[in-house]
Amino acid sequence: MASLLNIAARRLPARLGRAASAVSSQSRHFASSPIDHEQKELQSLARTFADKEFAPMMQEWDENQIFPVDALRKGAELGFGGLYTREDVGGSGLGRLETSVIFEALSTGCVSTTAYISIHNMCAWMIDSYGSEEQRQKYLPNLTSMEHLASYCLTEPGAGSDAASLSTTAVKKGSHYVLNGSKAFISGGGSSDVYLIMARTGGPGPKGISCFIVEKGFKGLSFGKKENKLGWNSQPTRAVIMEDCEVPVENLVGVEGQGFSIAMKGLNGGRVNIGSCSLGAAQASLEAAIEHVKVRKQFNQPLSNFQNTQFKLADMATSLLSSRLMIRQAATMLDQNDPNVASFCAMAKLHATDECFKICDDSLQLHGGYGYLKDYKVNVYLRDSRVHRILEGTNEVMRMVASRAMLSD
Amino acid sequence: MSSNLRIMVACKRVIDYAVKIRVNAAGTAVETANVKHSMNPFDEIGTEQAIQIKEALTKAKGKAEVIVVSCGPSKSQETLRTALAMGADKAIHVETDEELQPLAVAKLLKAVVEKEKPDMIILGKQAIDDDSNQTGQMLAGLLNWPQATFASKVELSEKAMTVTREVDGGVETIKTSFPAVLTTDLRLNVPRYASLPNIMKAKKKPLTKFTVADLGVDVKSRLQTLKIAEPPKRQGGKLVESVDDLLDKLKNEAKVL
Numbered sequence: 006m007a008s009l010l011n012i013a014a015r016r017l018p019a020r021l022g023r024a025a026s027a028v029s030s031q032s033r034h035f036a037s038s039p040i041d042h043e044q045k046e047l048q049s050l051a052r053t054f055a056d057k058e059f060a061p062m063m064q065e066w067d068e069n070q071i072f073p074v075d076a077l078r079k080g081a082e083l084g085f086g087g088l089y090t091r092e093d094v095g096g097s098g099l100g101r102l103e104t105s106v107i108f109e110a111l112s113t114g115c116v117s118t119t120a121y122i123s124i125h126n127m128c129a130w131m132i133d134s135y136g137s138e139e140q141r142q143k144y145l146p147n148l149t150s151m152e153h154l155a156s157y158c159l160t161e162p163g164a165g166s167d168a169a170s171l172s173t174t175a176v177k178k179g180s181h182y183v184l185n186g187s188k189a190f191i192s193g194g195g196s197s198d199v200y201l202i203m204a205r206t207g208g209p210g211p212k213g214i215s216c217f218i219v220e221k222g223f224k225g226l227s228f229g230k231k232e233n234k235l236g237w238n239s240q241p242t243r244a245v246i247m248e249d250c251e252v253p254v255e256n257l258v259g260v261e262g263q264g265f266s267i268a269m270k271g272l273n274g275g276r277v278n279i280g281s282c283s284l285g286a287a288q289a290s291l292e293a294a295i296e297h298v299k300v301r302k303q304f305n306q307p308l309s310n311f312q313n314t315q316f317k318l319a320d321m322a323t324s325l326l327s328s329r330l331m332i333r334q335a336a337t338m339l340d341q342n343d344p345n346v347a348s349f350c351a352m353a354k355l356h357a358t359d360e361c362f363k364i365c366d367d368s369l370q371l372h373g374g375y376g377y378l379k380d381y382k383v384n385v386y387l388r389d390s391r392v393h394r395i396l397e398g399t400n401e402v403m404r405m406v407a408s409r410a411m412l413s414d
Numbered sequence: 415m416s417s418n419l420r421i422m423v424a425c426k427r428v429i430d431y432a433v434k435i436r437v438n439a440a441g442t443a444v445e446t447a448n449v450k451h452s453m454n455p456f457d458e459i460g461t462e463q464a465i466q467i468k469e470a471l472t473k474a475k476g477k478a479e480v481i482v483v484s485c486g487p488s489k490s491q492e493t494l495r496t497a498l499a500m501g502a503d504k505a506i507h508v509e510t511d512e513e514l515q516p517l518a519v520a521k522l523l524k525a526v527v528e529k530e531k532p533d534m535i536i537l538g539k540q541a542i543d544d545d546s547n548q549t550g551q552m553l554a555g556l557l558n559w560p561q562a563t564f565a566s567k568v569e570l571s572e573k574a575m576t577v578t579r580e581v582d583g584g585v586e587t588i589k590t591s592f593p594a595v596l597t598t599d600l601r602l603n604v605p606r607y608a609s610l611p612n613i614m615k616a617k618k619k620p621l622t623k624f625t626v627a628d629l630g631v632d633v634k635s636r637l638q639t640l641k642i643a644e645p646p647k648r649q650g651g652k653l654v655e656s657v658d659d660l661l662d663k664l665k666n667e668a669k670v671l
Contacts, residue, residue, distance in 0.1 A: 042492070043613070043614075043617070046492075046495075046496070046499075046613055047610060047613060050607060050608060050610065050613065053607065054607060082609065083607050083608075083609040083610055084609050084610030084611050085610070088610070092611065097610040097611055097614075098611070098614075099610065099614075107610075
């Protein structure tokens with residue numbers, strides 16, 4: 006356990022080459038969790054990238070609500086734009102476990118930016134998995150390079166947790182579908198170029214829903230005002246509004262009525278992704294706490310000398326490790342197409358996002374008054390990871406999904 | 415220069431620069447067990463330079479091949495895979511668990527050079543573990559090749575390369591023909607990140623293994639390490655009352671005046 010705690014206690018040295026730094030800490034973690042050499046190498050790349058390209062900018066992006074498109078594209082050059090998209094369209098062709106490891110490492114540098122990358126990846130995967138060959142070739146090369154950005158549009162003002170009750174309609178008229186309705190809380194809304202929109206083509210309930218690729222610039226597509234949020238400030242959130250929006254029939258993904266199933270399949274992975282982003286927030290918060298308690302002195306000794314501090318750190322590390330193991334288990338099940346994947350993803354997301362938020366909060370508490378200052382980073386991790394307990398299905402919905410699996414005959 | 419420029423790069427696996435170094439209990443060596451290792455940063459710059467030369471030549475319809483070499487234990491292959499992921503074409507691993515001093519490495523590299531016949535070999539100016547700064551120079555001597563050390567800028571022409579060197583008084587520009595030995599300084603370039611697909615592809619690139627015996631080199635140490643110790647712990651500062659007090663302490667305690 007001592008080594009588990011030690012890990013994080015290191016300072017970023019002055020630049021020398023660009024060898025990985027924080028990875029030394031990370032790799033110790035993996036003594037206790039099962040990832041192999043190659044996955045460590047992917048992780049090392051992601052952490053180095055996060056340390057250099059995200060971490061120094063995180064507070065500025067947060068404070069000034071900057072959507073760092075250049076940094077996104079720089080990451081896409083390394084393969085972050087289509088982590089689990091196939092290689093023929095520019096994807097990296099990785100599995101979900103590798104993807105989780107990468108998102109965790111990236112989000113130590115900026116949770117909000119990584120979370121957006123994860124949503125973009127989910128959209129690319131949906132087109133890759135359910136789209137036609139024409140749709141793949143038309144959209145994915147630009148998405149994997151992040152020349153074009155993507156948004157996932159399921160939630161509506163009147164349909165949140167009860168997503169299957171959505172009321173946006175799509176009516177086929179000749180060579181087009183005509184979409185009417187609005188989508189709420191859309192990450193990347195207004196800035197993205199491609200929107201995956203769930204709309205009703207049939208009767209009520211999940212079977213009447215279809216999935217469409219809608220491009221920015223299609224007639225009848227507009228956006229609401231940019232929302233002001235507690236966290237996730239490095240990505241814009243807007244309503245997406247469709248008023249007689251004309252979408253060519255060839256932009257239907259899969260077949261009519263398949264939309265809700267596609268949306269849910271995307272969400273299983275999305276939940277693992279968002280849980281992974283929480284792991285990164287917690288890891289970075291734990292590292293910051295360790296750094297702080299070794300330096301900060303009260304009663305003539307460093308805070309790390311007090312048993313309260315020591316026990317708190319032990320609890321934080323234990324809860325981080327349990328979250329990490331659950332997320333990686335769910336990711337592995339996604340890779341293996343396990344029939345129980347939905348409930349495991351739900352439980353992993355529930356556990357990881359709640360526990361990791363608490364780790365951020367504990368870190369803030371260990372920082373004392375300094376933790377409440379925006380000069381310190383921990384407040385950003387706390388605010389950014391708060392929303393993970395709400396989106397991709399609230400943690401209450403996660404409980405519904407998990408219990409439904411247990412109670413069904 | 416041949417139509418296909420062959421560039422060899424030496425890559426050493428060292429303790430990662432961010433790791434806090436600890437001396438072992440016996441005071442005979444630095445603790446390396448369970449410590450993060452990575453490629454010597456100066457070798458990373460060397461690999462980057464070789465890849466940049468290759469890319470520039472390819473653009474001008476020329477050809478180049480980048481061969482990376484590492485001498486050391488089996489884990490050195492991880493370092494070679496990193497170089498392959500950055501863009502090197504093939505790797506050579508000289509496997510040995512012996513402690514290698516600069517002269518031994520220079521002799522091993524000379525043996526590999528004789529097999530591979532590169533037009534140039536790039537090394538880091540030094541490795542960040544033992545800071546010897548000798549291997550490149552010794553290799554140039556053994557091969558009887560010209561050497562351009564501490565390079566901060568390299569320009570290639572048809573038959574020669576012009577190298578800007580960082581020397582004590584400033585920068586010096588020299589020109590050398592091929593084959594030649596080049597050692598890299600910190601400001602030569604900023605190494606790229608290996609992309610995810612290239613990390614995956616690196617596994618499939620060729621890696622040849624030699625033993626010290628295959629190369630017929632005597633790697634016995636010529637130097638004996640007597641003792642390894644940590645530097646003295648930094649003492650806290652003191653506040654002095656007056657200038658006279660300060661002068662007194664500088665004269666009598668620190669003995670610097």
